[in-house]
Amino acid sequence: MSADTRYRGYDVLDKRDTPSWDAVTRAVIDERLTAADHLPQVATGAAWRVLRALCTCIVPQPADRPAVPLAALLDRRLAANRGDGFRDARLPPLREAWRIGLDALDAESRHGHGRGFADLDDEARIDLLHRVQHGACADPAWRGMPPALFFSHRVLPDLLSAYYAHPQAWSEIGFGGPANPRGYVRMVANRRDPWEPVEARPGEEARAYRENRRVR
Amino acid sequence: MCADARERPRGAHGRAPDVFRRGGWVPMREYDDRDAVDFAIVGTGAGGATLACRLAELGFRVVAFDAGAWWRPLEEFASDEEHQAKLYWTDDRLCDGADPVRLGSNNSGKAVGGSTVHFAMVSLRFRPEWFKARSQLGYGADWPLDWREMWRYYARVERALRIAGPVRYPWGPHRGRYPYRAHELNEAALVLARGAEALGIRWTPTPLATLSAPRGPAHPCVYRGFCVSGCATNAKQSALVTWIPRALAAGAEIRDLAMVGRVAVDGADRATGVEYLREGRWRFQRARNVVVAGYAVETPRLLLLSATGRHPQGLANSSGLLGRYFTVHANQAVWGTMDDEIRSYKGPPSLAITEHWNYADEGKDFFGGYCYMSQGPLPVVWAVTQGGRGLWGKPLRAEMQKYNHQAGLKIVGETLPQADNRVTLADTKDAYGLPVARVTHAYCDNDRRLIAHSMDFMSRALAAAGARDLWRETDDTCHMAGTARMGDDPHCSVVDADCRSWDIRNLWICDGSVFPTVGGVNPSLTIQALALRTADRIAALAGRGEL
Numbered sequence: 127m128s129a130d131t132r133y134r135g136y137d138v139l140d141k142r143d144t145p146s147w148d149a150v151t152r153a154v155i156d157e158r159l160t161a162a163d164h165l166p167q168v169a170t171g172a173a174w175r176v177l178r179a180l181c182t183c184i185v186p187q188p189a190d191r192p193a194v195p196l197a198a199l200l201d202r203r204l205a206a207n208r209g210d211g212f213r214d215a216r217l218p219p220l221r222e223a224w225r226i227g228l229d230a231l232d233a234e235s236r237h238g239h240g241r242g243f244a245d246l247d248d249e250a251r252i253d254l255l256h257r258v259q260h261g262a263c264a265d266p267a268w269r270g271m272p273p274a275l276f277f278s279h280r281v282l283p284d285l286l287s288a289y290y291a292h293p294q295a296w297s298e299i300g301f302g303g304p305a306n307p308r309g310y311v312r313m314v315a316n317r318r319d320p321w322e323p324v325e326a327r328p329g330e331e332a333r334a335y336r337e338n339r340r341v342r
Numbered sequence: 343m344c345a346d347a348r349e350r351p352r353g354a355h356g357r358a359p360d361v362f363r364r365g366g367w368v369p370m371r372e373y374d375d376r377d378a379v380d381f382a383i384v385g386t387g388a389g390g391a392t393l394a395c396r397l398a399e400l401g402f403r404v405v406a407f408d409a410g411a412w413w414r415p416l417e418e419f420a421s422d423e424e425h426q427a428k429l430y431w432t433d434d435r436l437c438d439g440a441d442p443v444r445l446g447s448n449n450s451g452k453a454v455g456g457s458t459v460h461f462a463m464v465s466l467r468f469r470p471e472w473f474k475a476r477s478q479l480g481y482g483a484d485w486p487l488d489w490r491e492m493w494r495y496y497a498r499v500e501r502a503l504r505i506a507g508p509v510r511y512p513w514g515p516h517r518g519r520y521p522y523r524a525h526e527l528n529e530a531a532l533v534l535a536r537g538a539e540a541l542g543i544r545w546t547p548t549p550l551a552t553l554s555a556p557r558g559p560a561h562p563c564v565y566r567g568f569c570v571s572g573c574a575t576n577a578k579q580s581a582l583v584t585w586i587p588r589a590l591a592a593g594a595e596i597r598d599l600a601m602v603g604r605v606a607v608d609g610a611d612r613a614t615g616v617e618y619l620r621e622g623r624w625r626f627q628r629a630r631n632v633v634v635a636g637y638a639v640e641t642p643r644l645l646l647l648s649a650t651g652r653h654p655q656g657l658a659n660s661s662g663l664l665g666r667y668f669t670v671h672a673n674q675a676v677w678g679t680m681d682d683e684i685r686s687y688k689g690p691p692s693l694a695i696t697e698h699w700n701y702a703d704e705g706k707d708f709f710g711g712y713c714y715m716s717q718g719p720l721p722v723v724w725a726v727t728q729g730g731r732g733l734w735g736k737p738l739r740a741e742m743q744k745y746n747h748q749a750g751l752k753i754v755g756e757t758l759p760q761a762d763n764r765v766t767l768a769d770t771k772d773a774y775g776l777p778v779a780r781v782t783h784a785y786c787d788n789d790r791r792l793i794a795h796s797m798d799f800m801s802r803a804l805a806a807a808g809a810r811d812l813w814r815e816t817d818d819t820c821h822m823a824g825t826a827r828m829g830d831d832p833h834c835s836v837v838d839a840d841c842r843s844w845d846i847r848n849l850w851i852c853d854g855s856v857f858p859t860v861g862g863v864n865p866s867l868t869i870q871a872l873a874l875r876t877a878d879r880i881a882a883l884a885g886r887g888e889l
């Protein structure tokens with residue numbers, strides 16, 4: 127795990143073959159881990175580049191570990207057309223919203239900078255996304271879809287839910303992860319079961335790291 | 343893993359899944375489509391399953407339908423938020439109005455067992471006065487029911503589900519102790535307790551529908567914390583593992599993956615059965631009585647879809663109120679960071695509660711009440727909550743690092759029934775080819791005052807418990823009700839006190855949609871109590887030849 131976590135050394139996947147994971151959970155997570163090999167099916171071509179650039183802004187990932195394939199996770203969901211069970215009436219259906227949104231991000235970028243979104247530097251991308259978030263953009267490419275709503279109802283929930291459904295993200299934030307059938311025993315403050323991660327308190331990073339390597 | 347429960351029906355060929363044994367089956371009685379059964383019930387959630395069970399036990403011939411799948415929790419419920427979305431009603435619905443609701447995961451299920459399969463198990467009674475909110479408290483509408491009778495039914499549901507709760511409940515009239523002992527508290531619950539004590543109000547371990555001691559083949563809750571993703575141990579007393587097995591044993595038939603698209607009525611305004619889609623084919627089940635129990639969006643939708651020449655506005659809608667008074671609970675929260683490690687992912691999410699502001703009337707500038715509970719969001723829900731604050735990029739990552747230190751208090755807050763909050767049909771069609779529901783919602787000023795009051799109070803409580811960097815989650819809602827309200831006047835209600843439609847006397851509605859008001863507590867216990875009462879009333883009416 128990388129330096130920006132308090133749980134260095136903890137890898138929730140080390141618990142895969144312990145009583146904290148049951149067979150169905152193993153199958154589900156194994157399948158999720160294959161996303162790295164996913165070839166884009168919905169966000170293809172230019173949209174794929176925009177999506178990847180967008181992902182690095184919404185969830186910047188540390189360079190010292192393999193990245194969670196966030197764009198692939200989203201594209202898989204779009205390919206399966208997995209909706210939420212509701213849709214703000216001002217937004218088109220899932221895939222269409224993403225198609226329009228990615229296209230509009232690129233159009234906004236070309237309009238403002240003469241380059242596609244993926245070719246902007248970080249600062250310019252973030253700047254543009256702030257404008258989208260606050261609805262301060264009006265390229266015809268949005269085709270009537272309110273940009274701020276696309277950002278708050280599609281970009282953030284869809285990308286954040288995909289990222290934090292990945293075991294690597296669980297390790298990063300010190301989540302115990304799957305817990306069936308073993309569950310948990312120690313419920314009160316500052317207590318942990320031996321199969322939960324150790325948080326590194328200042329000055330105790332090395333010890334925490336060693337213990338986290340043993341968490342099973 | 344066995345074949346996907348969503349591919350082929352499992353309740354067929356004289357057997358149904360035994361949810362208590364891996365790969366096991368139990369016998370199931372089956373009825374022919376042409377055989378006019380006593381009751382065809384649409385939906386097998388808190389209302390439908392309870393009613394199906396009791397009617398079968400009372401000797402009626404019952405077939406219940408659910409659009410969702412018949413899951414085997416022990417084998418098929420992963421400890422995973424994303425995968426378990428398979429339990430939610432994810433077919434499209436359109437949301438509009440000044441404050442559009444977010445349905446989906448936090449609002450409704452599609453499975454045998456309904457929303458109780460992934461609900462949070464909080465099992466509360468209404469405050470007695472709420473049944474007469476209009477005449478005793480000055481807002482909303484009266485229920486055509488007496489609270490004493492409802493309290494007897496509450497006690498029956500609590501026994502049937504082995505509710506785990508305190509010996510003495512701090513609010514309201516005496517209710518006796520809960521069948522099973524209260525659960526151990528996690529630190530998130532103790533934060534609520536400290537805040538309440540600092541502010542001088544009472545709190546209690548939450549009465550929960552999950553086992554604190556063994557029950558038959560089910561063992562107690564293991565505190566794994568994935569409750570709203572479905573319980574893989576069967577500790578959770580969902581309809582799937584309680585009323586449904588009982589219903590089967592009593593001779594009811596349950597048809598999974600069976601979407602009802604229309605309730606049929608004849609020229610004499612009698613329901614004759616239901617049209618349903620199963621295994622790619624539309625069929626018709628004849629029935630002497632039809633019960634709709636699809637929850638507060640699907641129930642009005644189905645009755646609107648069933649419009650005929652004689653009932654152009656939909657069935658049971660001569661009052662024009664079907665679909666109106668769609669009422670949610672406000673579900674706002676205050677969150678903060680603690681110095682301690684809280685790790686609120688351990689245990690059921692809401693182990694402690696205060697109903698202080700449900701029972702206190704002094705010091706309020708609004709009608710209605712709210713309770714608030716401790717929280718235990720898992721990472722996906724937590725990240726999306728951060729997104730709801732507008733966080734992304736580096737600030738989001740920094741906030742997510744505090745996951746194990748966060749604690750929060752969240753209300754279930756009463757909103758007022760408003761006629762213009764409603765369910766109608768949209769132009770868009772779903773995968774079955776049926777128009778989807780459009781759900782229009784706005785808060786009123788009273789709702790906003792209640793929310794503001796709760797957030798100020800919870801902020802003080804959380805700060806008193808030692809939380810720093812408080813922030814407010816302002817736009818969540820949960821639970822739905824009201825779209826087929828009960829009453830004692832056919833002009834002002836859709837069903838009578840027995841959940842029987844005024845217009846079509848052999849059509850019944852048995853789910854959250856009959857609530858005239860929602861109170862400040864989660865609805866499932868009240869829905870189940872109503873279903874028990876409805877079953878008894880049906881038996882009594884049948885005995886008198888009045889069905």
Ligand SMILES: Cc1cc2nc3c(=O)[nH]c(=O)nc-3n(C[C@H](O)[C@H](O)[C@H](O)COP(=O)(O)OP(=O)(O)OC[C@H]3O[C@@H](n4cnc5c(N)ncnc54)[C@H](O)[C@@H]3O)c2cc1C
Binds near residue numbers: 453466864
């Ligand atoms: C995440 C979550 C947490 C919750 N937590 C709590 C809690 O802690 N305490 C509490 O009291 N309540 C809670 N609730 C609410 C509670 O689960 C519901 O209020 C209750 O289950 C509603 O009961 P119902 O019978 O009206 O509908 P449901 O239980 O939703 O059942 C309706 C069923 O009808 C089926 N159906 C609908 N239309 C059709 C059709 N046309 N044909 C065939 N089948 C159809 C659906 O598939 C569904 O299975 C929670 C809900 C959710 C979603």
Ligand code: SF4
Binds near residue numbers: 566576
């Ligand atoms: S915490 Fe208890 S009720 Fe919740 S899912 Fe786990 S075992 Fe079931």
